[in-house]
Amino acid sequence: MLQADPNLPSLPATAASQPTIRMASLGDLDRLTHVLTASFYSGDGWRQWVYPFVRLGIYEDLKQRLKAQSPRYVCLAALPLPPAHQPLDDAIAGTAEASLRQPWPWQGDRHVYISNLAVEAAYRRQGIARRLLQSCEQVALQWCVHELRLHVMEDNYAARELYRKFGFSTVQAEDSPASWLGLQARRLLLHKQLSPLRPPQ
Numbered sequence: 004m005l006q007a008d009p010n011l012p013s014l015p016a017t018a019a020s021q022p023t024i025r026m027a028s029l030g031d032l033d034r035l036t037h038v039l040t041a042s043f044y045s046g047d048g049w050r051q052w053v054y055p056f057v058r059l060g061i062y063e064d065l066k067q068r069l070k071a072q073s074p075r076y077v078c079l080a081a082l083p084l085p086p087a088h089q090p091l092d093d094a095i096a097g098t099a100e101a102s103l104r105q106p107w108p109w110q111g112d113r114h115v116y117i118s119n120l121a122v123e124a125a126y127r128r129q130g131i132a133r134r135l136l137q138s139c140e141q142v143a144l145q146w147c148v149h150e151l152r153l154h155v156m157e158d159n160y161a162a163r164e165l166y167r168k169f170g171f172s173t174v175q176a177e178d179s180p181a182s183w184l185g186l187q188a189r190r191l192l193l194h195k196q197l198s199p200l201r202p203p204q
């Protein structure tokens with residue numbers, strides 16, 4: 004298992020039939036940017052003109068986060084399952100970011116906030132997002148945090164089904180001027196409560 008930084012939480016070993024999840028590093032920046040941009044933005048029609056700028060924005064933001072090397076932040080990379088008898092190349096199939104949030108007491112408890120969960124289209128429905136979420140759980144437990152939170156758009160049915168199956172429930176629906184006007188779906192805040200890590204028997 005590759006680790007970008009020995010101070011980062013460790014991830015459990017992966018069964019051979021499951022995609023490998025490892026900590027991402029600056030060397031992955033291009034491939035992670037590709038996965039994120041292609042997953043969240045369409046480059047069709049007139050959007051192809053905006054796409055390079057969106058990509059650059061994602062690249063720069065992610066670079067800042069990776070360079071900061073915060074002990075409260077991890078970026079995960081999922082490697083594709085290799086075809087039988089073939090070694091893995093350096094492709095990245097999916098990614099997710101997890102950060103430790105310590106809100107003010109009146110804003111709720113410490114939690115791990117998951118963002119930018121994305122799986123490249125060619126690798127979807129292979130359980131990669133589920134594995135990334137499991138790894139976020141492991142990271143949270145190693146930080147001694149027992150709640151995961153994330154946002155999802157109300158009309159993102161694939162992601163909502165993934166989170167529902169993974170045990171997330173809705174905390175609140177957040178309106179915005181665009182959602183009031185019917186121009187955009189509402190954002191849903193979801194959470195999942197985790198059981199503490201059991202010591203090995």
Ligand SMILES: CC(C)(COP(=O)(O)OP(=O)(O)OC[C@H]1O[C@@H](n2cnc3c(N)ncnc32)[C@H](O)[C@@H]1OP(=O)(O)O)[C@@H](O)C(=O)NCCC(=O)NCCS
Nearest residue numbers: 042120121122127128129130131132133155161162164165
């Ligand atoms: C949502 C997304 C991350 C799912 O990734 P994935 O690797 O295909 O998901 P998994 O294979 O782990 O799916 C696990 C379960 O989630 C549900 N699910 C995933 N994609 C689904 C879809 N398109 N339609 C319905 N259910 C879906 C299913 O229950 C699935 O289990 P099953 O395959 O046994 O039926 C991926 O479609 C994606 O990157 N979308 C674009 C970016 C995005 O919306 N990210 C989420 C932001 S909140």
